[in-house]
Amino acid sequence: MPPAIMAEGLVKKYGHVTALDGMDLSVPEGTVFGLLGPNGAGKTTAVRILTTLLKPDAGRATVAGFDVVGDARRLRSHIGASGQYAAVDDHLTGAENLEMVGRLYHLGTKQSKERARELLERFDLVEAGSRPVQGYSGGMRRRLDLAGALVANPPVLFLDEPTTGLDPRARVGLWDVISELVAGGTTLLLTTQYMEEADRLADEIAVVDHGRVIARGTADELKDQVGGDRIELTVTNEADLETIRRALAPLAVGDTQTDATALQVTVPVAHGAASLTDALGMLAAERVTVRDVGLRRPTLDDVFLTLTGHEATARENATNAKEHSR
Amino acid sequence: MNALQTAIADGVTITRRNALKIKRAPDQLGGAVILPIVFVLLFAYVFGSMIEMPGVSYREYMVPGVFVVAIVSGAQITGYTLTLDLRKGIFDRFRTLPMAPSAVLIGQTLCDVLMNLTSIVVMALVGLLVGWRIHTTPYEAVMGFLLLLFFSYAFSWVTATVALALRTPEVFNNVATVVSMPLMFLSNVFVDSSRLPGPLKAVAEWNPVSTIVQAARTLFGNTSPALPVSDAWPLRHAVEVSLLWSALILAVFVPLATRLYKKAVSR
Numbered sequence: 001m002p003p004a005i006m007a008e009g010l011v012k013k014y015g016h017v018t019a020l021d022g023m024d025l026s027v028p029e030g031t032v033f034g035l036l037g038p039n040g041a042g043k044t045t046a047v048r049i050l051t052t053l054l055k056p057d058a059g060r061a062t063v064a065g066f067d068v069v070g071d072a073r074r075l076r077s078h079i080g081a082s083g084q085y086a087a088v089d090d091h092l093t094g095a096e097n098l099e100m101v102g103r104l105y106h107l108g109t110k111q112s113k114e115r116a117r118e119l120l121e122r123f124d125l126v127e128a129g130s131r132p133v134q135g136y137s138g139g140m141r142r143r144l145d146l147a148g149a150l151v152a153n154p155p156v157l158f159l160d161e162p163t164t165g166l167d168p169r170a171r172v173g174l175w176d177v178i179s180e181l182v183a184g185g186t187t188l189l190l191t192t193q194y195m196e197e198a199d200r201l202a203d204e205i206a207v208v209d210h211g212r213v214i215a216r217g218t219a220d221e222l223k224d225q226v227g228g229d230r231i232e233l234t235v236t237n238e239a240d241l242e243t244i245r246r247a248l249a250p251l252a253v254g255d256t257q258t259d260a261t262a263l264q265v266t267v268p269v270a271h272g273a274a275s276l277t278d279a280l281g282m283l284a285a286e287r288v289t290v291r292d293v294g295l296r297r298p299t300l301d302d303v304f305l306t307l308t309g310h311e312a313t314a315r316e317n318a319t320n321a322k323e324h325s326r
Numbered sequence: 327m328n329a330l331q332t333a334i335a336d337g338v339t340i341t342r343r344n345a346l347k348i349k350r351a352p353d354q355l356g357g358a359v360i361l362p363i364v365f366v367l368l369f370a371y372v373f374g375s376m377i378e379m380p381g382v383s384y385r386e387y388m389v390p391g392v393f394v395v396a397i398v399s400g401a402q403i404t405g406y407t408l409t410l411d412l413r414k415g416i417f418d419r420f421r422t423l424p425m426a427p428s429a430v431l432i433g434q435t436l437c438d439v440l441m442n443l444t445s446i447v448v449m450a451l452v453g454l455l456v457g458w459r460i461h462t463t464p465y466e467a468v469m470g471f472l473l474l475l476f477f478s479y480a481f482s483w484v485t486a487t488v489a490l491a492l493r494t495p496e497v498f499n500n501v502a503t504v505v506s507m508p509l510m511f512l513s514n515v516f517v518d519s520s521r522l523p524g525p526l527k528a529v530a531e532w533n534p535v536s537t538i539v540q541a542a543r544t545l546f547g548n549t550s551p552a553l554p555v556s557d558a559w560p561l562r563h564a565v566e567v568s569l570l571w572s573a574l575i576l577a578v579f580v581p582l583a584t585r586l587y588k589k590a591v592s593r
Contacts, residue, residue: 051422053591076424087419089343091350096343103339104425106332132350148419 002065004029004156004187005050009059012045012211019045021211022059027189027204029155032182034202035191038304042211043191044084047160050189051081064156077105080149081158087145094120094129094136094144098151105152112151119147123177139170146177157181159190163197175200195299199223207307215307226298226306228253231267231279234292241265247286251275254306263291268302333426340433344407348441354403358441362396362449370456373516381550389449389458390470390542391515394535396445397478398510402502404438404482405489409498412490417591431583435482442478446471461547470545473568477538480572483579490586509535520556531558534571540564 005027012020020042027033035043048054050063052072061068066075088097095116102112120129123143128136133144142162149157162178163171178201182188192198198205199219206216215222231251233244241258244265248256254268269275276295283290348355369392374384408431411417420430450458460467485502492498512530513519519530530536541564543549560567 053418053421073424076422079422081419081422083415083418085415087415089347089416091347092343096346100339100343101419101423104336104420104423104429106335106424145419 001029003027004031005033005061005063005189007046007050007059007061010046010049010056010061011058012042012049012054012056018211020049020056020059023208023212025061025189025206025213027187029187030185031203032188032190032201034198034205035189035208036193036195036198036205036303037191037208038193041208043208044160045211046208047081047083047158047189047191051079051158052076077152078154079156079158080152080154082142082145082149082160082162084161084164088133088141088148090134091132093132094125097133097144098147101148101151107152115151119150123147137170139166139173142166142170142174143177146174150181154186156187157189159188161191161193164193171197195303196297199297207303209304209308215303222303223298226254226268226303228268228270228298229272229275230296230298230302231269231276232294232296233265233267233279233283233290235263235265236289236291238263240288243286243288244283244290247282247288248279251279251282257305268298329426333428333432336425336429337432337436339425340429341436342433344433344437345440348437354407355441355444358396358400358403358445359448361399362392362445363452365392365395366449366452366456369516377517379518379550379553381552382548383457385453385457386459386548387543388516389453389456390546390548391513391539392453393446393449393474393542394477394539395510395515396449397442397474398481398506398535400442400445401438401478401481402485402499402506403441404434405485405498405502406495407434408486408489409493409495412493412590413495421591427588428584431483431486431580431587435479435486438482439475439479443475446474458548462545466545466547469565470542473541473545473565473572474538477568477572480575480579483583484575487579487583487586490583490590493590509533514539514561518553519561520554528558531556531561534560534568537561537564537571538568541568 003026005025007023007025010020010023011018023042023046025033025046035046037043045054049056050061050068052068052075055069063075064078066078068075089100092100098116098119099112102115103109107115120126123146125140125144125147128140133141136144146159146162149159159178163174166174175197178188182201190201202219204216205219205222206213207222208214215225217225231248235241235244238260241260241263245256245258248267251269252267253270256268257266258264267279269279273295276293280293366389369388370385374388377384379387417430488501489498492501512526513533513536514530515535519527519536522530537560540561544564556562
């Protein structure tokens, strides 16, 4: 079966800033694909090209078998897209927003209304459906926007940072909705800055930096590459940092990071809580006073540090340049 | 559905969306209605008591001019609304839908014609109250109103083009004010252009706004044989030239705005 989404060597430049630098993607039908990367990595540009909003400077891409440039109009009947900023009309009610989208997919008046009602029910917006969107919370707007992307039951769905800016509860709520959705066999490409989100939702993840894919694999494969969980220790004496690094070397499965300003040591370990117990035993033997200790999952920063050798700081220049050109 | 049916259906959907927006947030409609009332009253009572027109009362002379002023400022709503929508993500959503790309602009401009119609009706009523009268046949009067609406529709496409080129509401507002002020005042809206000094006279007589105003005055019968007749070609054939102006504006700015719309959302 041909992939639902295929991209080869996509290039997009904004002036002298290269947003996409030869990106390749291949997403099998019925799977969830996560594009993981910091701000300015090129995730949104990739999605905008795949959803026909932008033309690439070089390379080619197909979605659901249609070329994103040559077949754009027909392609649009087969995709749903929801962007970083909820694309809903403030003055219209939730129901009116969805009905409008249905009409623009040419579903007909009756079916548009019916579909709007179904989606409001599914996204827990029945009560809010008759109110103007103006009074919605951030989470409700995102749910409505997502519902808008689903109006035509598209086989391929694009979600660009669907939970950015949401509070943790709304985020988890949206994750549940998305998981339920893809269980029905929809192909989904989502972009995110959160490792946890990609982990939770995506079958396969591509890590993006400077407009190219620098690593891809399942969440577990990537986490193995970055060394699993992190033990984070905070001390009171700077001198202890080096002691700890040496003492815990046998547990470390990657580079141990020390931060003299924060008085922090971060050790990548393989066995989570078991490693933490071992570490505390070893430190007791060294008689080091530890002020705070914790175990955490690898973050995007860890993935980046490991894969690129630089931190996942937003590429401010790239982002700004894009903003200016808008 | 073929391409034309799609374009019409989508245009209707977007018009309905814009109409709902006006219903929910009537501040723009309020502006489009109140400003002309203020204009009619202000010019009727402030200037009307100072300016003498040979053979016709200044109030009657001025009201068709105020119609055009209201249309020119009303058309700016098209541009302003587009810049606001550009700022949100809604055009991105539209662009990922299998809809006709022309629908957004057609829906917006059509809706603004409805708004302009409302403001013309209100102005006409207020005009009648302060002494404006139609002296021609009902046919000519209807032609007069249709001509005003046609020009307002065409002018909406000009502001749409400017808005899509400038893209930010603040910049658009500034440019619109700077451009529309001379367009309105360097004309025969408030004064008899034939009595202006040399170069100003030439500009005012060839200003499309003057042509429309002259056409409206002719069709409503708000002129007088006692008024000096301008020998400028557009003013001697005001009705025909007005239609020509409107058609010409549409021919240039519809494709231009559509192109800019596609470009503005493809970023």
